[in-house]
Amino acid sequence: MVNYMEGLSVTEADRLRKTIAGLFRQTCILQEKYDPVTLVPTDNEQYEVCVRHRAFIEAYLEVLGCELSHDGQEHVFRLTGEGVPCEQVSKTATILILLIKMIYRDKIMGNGLAATVTNLSEIREYGKNTNLLNRKLTEAEWSEALSLMKRHQIIEYPGALRDIADETPIYIYGTINLYCSLAMLNELTELYGEENTADETAKEDFYQDAYEQLGRD
Numbered sequence: 001m002v003n004y005m006e007g008l009s010v011t012e013a014d015r016l017r018k019t020i021a022g023l024f025r026q027t028c029i030l031q032e033k034y035d036p037v038t039l040v041p042t043d044n045e046q047y048e049v050c051v052r053h054r055a056f057i058e059a060y061l062e063v064l065g066c067e068l069s070h071d072g073q074e075h076v077f078r079l080t081g082e083g084v085p086c087e088q089v090s091k092t093a094t095i096l097i098l099l100i101k102m103i104y105r106d107k108i109m110g111n112g113l114a115a116t117v118t119n120l121s122e123i124r125e126y127g128k129n130t131n132l133l134n135r136k137l138t139e140a141e142w143s144e145a146l147s148l149m150k151r152h153q154i155i156e157y158p159g160a161l162r163d164i165a166d167e168t169p170i171y172i173y174g175t176i177n178l179y180c181s182l183a184m185l186n187e188l189t190e191l192y193g194e195e196n197t198a199d200e201t202a203k204e205d206f207y208q209d210a211y212e213q214l215g216r217d
Contacts, residue, residue: 004056019049020057023068023079026153028178031075034156034171038115050077074174093145095133099126100155103181104172116172120164146170154179 005013023029029050032041050068056066057094066085070076089097103126120142125149127133146164149155156171157164164170 001056003058015045015049016053016056016107019053021044023057023061024045024085026151027079028153028175029077029151030173030175033153034173036156037158039156039158039169039171042213047075047077071178072176074178076102076175076178078178081140087148087149089202090144092137092140093148095127095178096110096123096145097149097154097180098132099123099132099151101176102126102130102178104174116174117169118172119170123170131173152179 005016008016013131019029029046030044031047033044034041054068054070060082061068061083066079066081069078069080071078100118100123103122104116106120107116124133143161146155146157146161150157150161152175153173154176155173157168
């Protein structure tokens with residue numbers, strides 16, 4: 001592996017190191033990413049790095065108990081395996097991910113691939129209509145959830161997080177399907193609806209299911 005890196009140019013070796021670091025930070029590398037200012041899709045250089053050095057990356061990750069998998073339909077390289085770091089997802093973030101999935105599903109079915117843009121107002125409206133979000137979230141809760149989804153390339157938003165207003169466009173990546181399957185969506189929303197008439201134990205079971213499912217995906 002050392003010999004392989006030494007055979008690359010300084011620039012290419014640096015790109016390769018950053019791409020591997022990105023895989024561990026984001027868990028996936030998309031072929032196209034959306035410019036955070038214009039929301040216009042652009043080619044992702046790290047995806048091309050994965051293509052060029054796939055064999056090396058696979059061998060490197062294998063040593064760490066991880067695998068590099070490629071989803072041809074979603075055009076994404078994913079980090080999988082027992083060695084992948086697990087991340088605890090808060091209750092609020094879990095609910096917001098479910099709401100983002102609902103919005104993405106409805107827009108894909110109704111308006112096609114060009115319509116996967118939402119905003120805070122729409123997310124709150126979906127939360128109210130589904131009873132998944134029946135209280136006003138704090139600024140810290142919104143920040144935590146939106147930062148988590150951006151880091152894992154579930155959404156993209158323009159500018160800094162602190163500048164997001166109610167109508168600021170938020171693009172939803174197709175990778176929401178990788179993190180939140182339709183079957184999981186239906187199961188968790190059904191459980192959440194039932195818990196309104198159940199005790200606190202049922203509520204904890206719901207969130208534990210969400211943590212486990214999102215962690216596995």
